[in-house]
Amino acid sequence: MRPRLLLGAMAGMACLAAGTLLAQDAPRLRGPEPFTVEQPAPPMQRAITNDVRVRRNYPDQPPLIPHSIEGYALDLHANKCMSCHARRFTEQSQAPMISVTHYQDREGNTLGGLAPRRYSCLACHVPQTEARPLVENRFVDMDALTEPERQPGGRSNR
Template identity: 75%
Template sequence: MRNPIPVAVAAFLSCLSTGALLAQVGGPGRDAPRLKGPEPFTRETPAPPMQRQITDDVRRRRNYPDQPPLIPHSIEGYALDLNANKCLSCHSRKFTEQSQAPMISVTHYQDRDGNFLGGVSARRYACLACHVPQTAAPPLVENTFTDMDALTVPERRSR
């Protein structure tokens, strides 16, 4: 008599891989939203113009805790390489009184083990890895994001 366990495992793995494949391909009504672009997508078209950056210097509210702050000013022409970081000329602890810019977080002065350093950590030196400027570009796909405060307000009212 054959052992049924290997057959059951093979059937399970087959169903699992088929389900994963169908989830990626999608089905009726489950297609991924189409981003803007030419039809057919292989046709070459000129790149759209760069969107204008929002440069009103107004701080934007963060959408979730620990979200890196957005950049509310133009950064065109800023040097950011191994030898220079223009952001630090205003946002480092040393220059915030003079520039009136917000100081970078103290977490930027910590190494990966949480030890405080005398200067900005190398892993936090590339500001644009987390912080981005805002533009007036329209969204490419519909956004259904709900702010966490909007989700918790009804709870407070019910008490």
């Protein structure tokens, strides 16, 4: 029984040592302090509020919110987003109307009002800030993948 115990202890120590070595090389997203040290929260980043629509990167991507939503009520009794984006208010607000899919249930049946599953706008739509990215973004737009000749340095197979 002793050799098994000794072998298990040695394997555990080897795993600990390997984990420590790997953890030192892992990228840190929170700064130089270990996550166990309590730090004050960084200041909120400024929202992008230019009201310019952001081009979508892929089909069916939910539109981004190009304005501040600070102080917006979004609870069981109120949805501030709908005071501009509901069909009856878009002419005076000049805001884009929400998609007709927001008035459909899971089976595609049209409802008389906003579908409950689409009520919480922030589940899909997000505001943008001027925050510096935590990691490098290597996203490639769908058009760049399907039409390389439009990109600088791209070649066409035609």
